[in-house]
Amino acid sequence: MRAIVHEGKDGLEGLQVKMMEEKTPDAREVKVRIHTAGMNRRDLAVVTKRHKGKDPAVIPGSDASGIVEETGKDVTRFKKGDEVIVNPGLGWQENSDVPPEGFEIVGFPDHGTFAETYICTEEHLELKPKHLTMEEAGVLSLAALTAYRALFTRGNLKSGETVMLPGIGGGVLTYALKFAKAEGARVIVTSRSREKLKQALDAGADKAFLTESDWSGELTGESVDLLIESIGAATFNQSLRAVRKGGTIVTFGSSTEDEVTLNIREFFYGQYNLLGSTMGSAEELRSMIAFIEHHSIHPEIDRIFPLDQAEKAFTYIRDTKNFGKIGFQMS
Known part of the structure; x- marks a missing residue:
C-alpha cells in the first residue's frame, strides 16, 4: 500500500510517500480501505517534534473515513462494505474524568491513517454519519x-x-x-x-x-x-x-x-x-455523532490534498493558512 511516511530526516524533510507492507487483520481486527484521512496539528507535532529521523519509520494520521474491506473471524460489529470512521483514541471507551492509563492517539507511536489501508480493532471504529460525505467524515473525529x-x-x-x-x-x-x-x-x-x-x-x-x-x-x-x-x-x-x-x-x-x-x-x-481537556472517550464520540446528526452539522473543509502532496499539506497547516479542516484523498 502507498502511505505518507516519516523517516530518515528530522522535520518535514523526513516526509515521503512510499510503499509499505499491507497486513492482514487478526481475529478481532478490521481492515479499512481509506477514502479520506483528516489532518490535525498533532500530525505536524509528530513529524517536527516527537518523531526523529533516526527512529523507525512511522505513518502519521489520526482521522479517516473508509470502507470495511476485510474483517477478522471474531468481528461482530462490522461487515465488508460498511462505511466507517476511525476513532483516534486508543483505549478510552467509557466516559471518565481523565483518560485511562495507557491511552494513546492513532498515528504515533504506532502507524496511523495516512495510508491506503488501516487496521484496528472493531472497538476503534464507528459507522459513518449518514448525512456526511466521505470527505466530511474523514476530517471529523479528532477535532470534533x-x-x-x-x-x-x-x-x-x-x-x-x-x-x-x-x-x-x-x-x-x-x-x-x-x-x-x-x-x-x-x-x-x-x-x-x-x-x-x-x-x-x-x-x-x-x-x-x-x-x-x-x-x-x-x-x-x-x-x-x-x-x-x-x-x-x-x-x-x-x-x-x-x-x-x-x-x-x-x-x-x-x-x-x-x-x-x-x-x-x-x-x-x-x-x-x-x-x-483532552480529546474524549468512545462514549463521547458516539454522543458527538448523535449531536451532529440531530443538528445536521457539516465540517468546515478548507482543502483536501492528493496523497502525493504531503509536504505541501504539512506546510499549509504549519503556516495556519486553513479555516476549518484539511485532509488527504486516499482513494
Missing part, C-alpha cells in the same frame, strides 16, 4: 471530539450562554463554533486574520474581532460564560480577563508557549474555573 468534550463535558455549555473562541480558524474551534451555535449559545471569536474573521461570521459567529485588538473595549457589554483557550501564553491572561467572574476557561492545547503566569489573588477572588 475535542471540541465536543471541551464545550459540553468539561465546559457544561448551556443554551443562552456566551462562549468565546480566541484564535478561530483551526479544526477544533470551527467545530466548537458550529456546536455552540447549534446548542443556542452566543459565540464571540478572535483571529489575527481579517479573512478568517469574515469566514467565522459567515459560519455563524455573533461577534468577531482581531486578536491583537483591545479585548476589554471589544467586549464592553458582553458577559463571557465560557472561553475555549488553545493559544497559550500569548493570550492566556487576556482570556482570563475576558471571562466573567465565576466563569470558566477550558484549555485543550497551546499553539504558543506552554508556561503562563497569573495573579493567583485575582484568580481566586474572581472565583474563576480553569479546566483542562
